[in-house]
Structure formats: structure tokens, C-alpha cells
Amino acid sequence: MPPVTALDPRVASVIDWFAREARDLPWRRDDCSAWGVLVSEVMLQQTPVARVEPVWREWMARWPTPADLARASQADAVRAWGRLGYPRRAKRLWECAVTLVERHGGDVPRTEDALLALPGIGAYTAAAIRAFAYGERDVVLDTNVRRVIGRAWRSQPLPPAHLTRSERSHAESLVPADAVASVAWNAGAMELGALVCTARSPRCADCVIASDCAWLAAGSPGLEAAPRRTQAWHGTDRQVRGRIMALLRASHAPLNITGQASLEDIEPGQLDSCLASLVSDGLVTVADEERGLYSL
Numbered sequence: 520m521p522p523v524t525a526l527d528p529r530v531a532s533v534i535d536w537f538a539r540e541a542r543d544l545p546w547r548r549d550d551c552s553a554w555g556v557l558v559s560e561v562m563l564q565q566t567p568v569a570r571v572e573p574v575w576r577e578w579m580a581r582w583p584t585p586a587d588l589a590r591a592s593q594a595d596a597v598r599a600w601g602r603l604g605y606p607r608r609a610k611r612l613w614e615c616a617v618t619l620v621e622r623h624g625g626d627v628p629r630t631e632d633a634l635l636a637l638p639g640i641g642a643y644t645a646a647a648i649r650a651f652a653y654g655e656r657d658v659v660l661d662t663n664v665r666r667v668i669g670r671a672w673r674s675q676p677l678p679p680a681h682l683t684r685s686e687r688s689h690a691e692s693l694v695p696a697d698a699v700a701s702v703a704w705n706a707g708a709m710e711l712g713a714l715v716c717t718a719r720s721p722r723c724a725d726c727v728i729a730s731d732c733a734w735l736a737a738g739s740p741g742l743e744a745a746p747r748r749t750q751a752w753h754g755t756d757r758q759v760r761g762r763i764m765a766l767l768r769a770s771h772a773p774l775n776i777t778g779q780a781s782l783e784d785i786e787p788g789q790l791d792s793c794l795a796s797l798v799s800d801g802l803v804t805v806a807d808e809e810r811g812l813y814s815l
């Protein structure tokens with residue numbers, strides 16, 4: 520990634536704002552391990568901070584190192600995931616811990632290639648671990664950062680559904696050359712997007728870069744017309760899968776899922792297909808096929 524020569528004033532303002540306003544989150548503290556950062560990034564991928572923080576604390580108290588988690592069972596990890604949603608992440612995190620022990624002596628590696636080779640770690644998470652655990656200069660592009668850059672620089676109400684090449688190279692050009700400043704920019708832009716420049720109700724009056732925001736200057740066009748990407752929840756396969764997982768998490772003995780009174784409102788075909796998908800994802804085990812018993 521080529522270093523930039525001058526710091527964009529909006530970048531400098533976001534860095535200053537973050538130094539004043541950053542939330543005190545446990546995975547941002549100096550004493551947080553690289554493993555703690557990795558766990559936080561996986562949990563935060565699809566779940567808000569407020570729901571992640573208590574689970575992260577419990578998780579780190581129970582499994583403070585990859586070796587601790589690797590010694591536990593996959594079912595323990597899925598159970599401890601609680602209601603964070605998308606439980607495949609718990610399975611991948613457990614697999615990641617096992618791989619860290621097998622290939623890296625229980626440490627979290629620092630290079631992009633080594634991180635990308637771990638289960639459950641994609642380009643975003645690898646960059647976030649390098650930046651926030653190791654202080655490396657990298658481009659950390661989550662949906663919050665993309666929205667801030669899209670609005671303030673590119674006058675877009677919302678970024679495109681998928682990251683484009685031009686968006687990425689523009690984001691790279693904004694990253695300060697200095698590693699410490701680059702980390703503060705990455706974290707600050709993420710925080711600004713999460714707290715101020717939110718998807719549907721940006722608080723431009725409170726925004727530190729409002730005077731230089733291209734989208735605000737253009738009159739904030741197009742947000743009402745932009746497609747919503749949120750899915751309806753009630754009755755979806757995701758909800759049904761979540762209900763099945765909640766029952767299995769709470770039970771330490773195998774359960775007959777299709778015979779549960781609390782799931783009677785679910786259409787049998789949907790219940791069967793959701794159960795089958797959990798089994799094929801490796802999250803649920805068939806304990807006794809003949810009797811229809813399942814467990815984590």
C-alpha cells in the first residue's frame with residue numbers, strides 16, 4: 520500500500536475526535552492480548568458492541584488464550600456464544616483456536632497471509648487484527664468506515680453492496696503514513712460511523728467533519744430512496760435456527776427437536792430444513808437418528 524504524502528484535514532479531525540470521544544471498550548485497552556482483539560473482531564462482525572461486550576468478557580475469562588479454547592469442545596464454544604447470532608462464528612472461532620495451537624504455538628500471527636489462512640478470518644478481520652492488535656499500518660474497511668468515506672468524500676448516501684476496486688484504492692489513499700496515526704484513523708472512522716454517521720439517521724450536527732462533508736454539502740440526497748438491506752426477522756429461517764440453537768444450548772442432554780412443544784408454531788417442513796442445515800453446518804449433532812435426538 521503506497522503511503523500518502525499529506526494528511527487530509529477530515530482524517531486529522533477524525534483522529535482528534537477519536538482521541539477525545541472513543542468508547543472505553545475492553546478490547547481497545549493496552550493490556551488486551553492479540554487473541555482478545557481477534558475474538559472481539561469475530562464477535563463484532565454481525566453483532567453490536569452492547570451485546571458483544573458481556574459475552575466477550577465471559578469468553579476471555581474462561582478462555583484467555585487460544586490454547587484454553589482449543590482444549591474445550593466445539594459444543595462448549597457454541598453454548599458460550601449465547602445469543603450473539605450467526606453461531607457458525609463460534610464454530611469457526613473454536614477451529615481458529617485449534618489451528619493457532621497446531622500451527623503457531625498458540626500465538627496469533629501478525630502477517631496478512633498467516634491470518635488469512637486461519638478459519639473464519641477474512642480480509643477485513645485480518646486487517647483489523649494487524650492494526651488493533653499489532654499497531655500495523657493497514658486499511659480496515661468495515662461497513663461503518665465505508666459509509667463515512669462514501670459520504671464525506673464521495674457524496675454517496677450509502678456505499679455499494681460490495682466493495683469496489685476504486686473504493687478500496689481511495690480508502691487506501693486516506694490512511695496516514697504514520698502507523699500510530701493510521702490505527703487511530705481506522706478506529707476513529709469506524710467509531711464515527713457507528714456513533715454519529717449512522718446508516719439511516721446520521722447526526723450531522725454533532726459531526727466533527729460536517730464542514731467538509733461532500734454529501735452534507737450536496738443536501739444529503741438519496742438516503743430515502745436507498746435500498747434497505749435489513750431482513751425481516753420473524754418467521755425467517757434465521758429465526759428458526761436461532762430458536763433451535765437456544766433450546767440445544769440450554770439442554771445438556773440430547774433433545775427431540777421436532778417433538779418440542781415450544782416449536783409447534785413452526786411449519787414442519789421449515790423446522791426439518793432448518794434442523795438439517797444446522798447439522799450440515801456442523802453446529803448440531805445427530806445424537807440418535809432413530810429416536811430423533813439432537814445435541815450441540
Ligand code: SF4
Nearest residue numbers: 716721723726729732
Ligand atoms: S456530516 Fe453527516 S453525513 Fe457527513 S460524515 Fe458527518 S455524520 Fe456523516
